Amino acid sequence: KLRDEDKDWSDKLLNSEIETFHFDKLEGMGEKPRLIDGDTIHKNDYLRGVVSSKGPDYFMGVLVEYFELYKIMNDAHEVCQGIKANLVSDVKELKGIFTKLFVRGKGLNDVVRGTLFCNGVDQFKYVGRQMKEQYGYNVYIKPPKNEAGAWPIPKLLIYGNRQVDGRCMSVEIQFST
Numbered sequence: 001k002l003r004d005e006d007k008d009w010s011d012k013l014l015n016s017e018i019e020t021f022h023f024d025k026l027e028g029m030g031e032k033p034r035l036i037d038g039d040t041i042h043k044n045d046y047l048r049g050v051v052s053s054k055g056p057d058y059f060m061g062v063l064v065e066y067f068e069l070y071k072i073m074n075d076a077h078e079v080c081q082g083i084k085a086n087l088v089s090d091v092k093e094l095k096g097i098f099t100k101l102f103v104r105g106k107g108l109n110d111v112v113r114g115t116l117f118c119n120g121v122d123q124f125k126y127v128g129r130q131m132k133e134q135y136g137y138n139v140y141i142k143p144p145k146n147e148a149g150a151w152p153i154p155k156l157l158i159y160g161n162r163q164v165d166g167r168c169m170s171v172e173i174q175f176s177t
Contacts, residue, residue, distance in 0.1 A: 029125070029128055029129075029132075029139055029140065029141040030128075030132070030138055030139045030140040030141065031138065031140060032140050032142075032157075033109070033138065033140060033157055033159050033167075033168050033170050034107075034166060034167045034168065035106075035107025035108050035109050035167055035168065035169065035170065036063070036107060036108045036164060036167045036168065036169050037101060037105065037106065037107045037108070037167070038101040038102045038105060039105075040164065040165055040167050041101065043165070044164060044165055047059075047164065050062055056094055056097075056098060057094065060094065060097060060111065063108070063111075063169060064111060064112065064169075066162060066164075067159070067160060067162055067168060067169040068160050068162070069111060069112040069169060069171050070112060072112070072131075072137060072158050072159070072160065072171045073089050073112050073114060073171050075131065075135045075137075076089075076114065076127065076131060076158065076171065076173060077089070079127050079130045079131060079134070080116065080118075080127060083118075083123060083126065083127075085116060085117065085118040085119075085123055085127070086116075086117040086118075087114050087115070087116050087117075087173065088114055088115050088117070089112065089113065089114035090113060090114070091111065091112055091113075092110055092111050092112075092113060097111055107167075108169045108170075109157055109169070109170045109172050110170075110171075110172035111169060112171045112172075113171065113172040113173070113174075114171070114172070114173045114174070115173070115174050115175075115176050116156075116173050116174070116175060116176065117176050117177065118175070118176075118177065119177070120177075121154070121175065124154065124156070124175045125141070127156065127173070128141060128156045128158075131156070131158050137158050137159065137160055138158070138159050138160070138161070139156060139157070139158050140156070140157040140158075140159075140170075141154055141155070141156060141157075142154060142155040142156070142157055142172075151174075153174050153175050153176070154174070154175050155172050155173065155174045155175070156172070156173040156174075157170040157171070157172055158170055158171045158172075158173065159171070
């Protein structure tokens with residue numbers, strides 16, 4: 001459990017990062033995606049049928065493959081290797097995905113996700129631009145939230161052109177140093 005003095009230290013560290021990298025001046029990029037959520041799945045006969053008949057593991061595999069999330073992350077790794085930036089990626093656990101969808105009512109932006117360790121916000125934005133210009137993906141810079149308790153770090157949401165009922169899934173890459 002985090003002690004109060006540890007929390008104070010981590011809050012100060014995060015605030016110094018925000019001040020150092022001027023996230024408040026971070027210009028937006030792209031259009032915010034309309035993400036697949038629990039309502040989309042429930043209203044779509046095909047998606048509801050797959051999750052009901054094949055189970056959650058198979059269902060998520062279908063979505064990840066259809067929206068080419070691993071390909072997007074692989075392309076992001078290529079961009080990062082070219083600039084000597086370290087991108088660490090992982091996949092969200094199934095329980096967390098379904099809690100996010102059906103309990104919290106949120107969209108699927110971070111099933112395949114990563115943290116980009118780079119020298120500064122310019123390098124972070126460069127990765128976003130390359131994903132758009134070199135690979136043709138849609139890229140949205142999600143600015144950090146200034147709300148109490150929110151994670152104050154910018155994120156790239158990268159997504160292709162495939163949609164289901166006007167909605168998509170994205171890869172999420174968050175900034176870190």
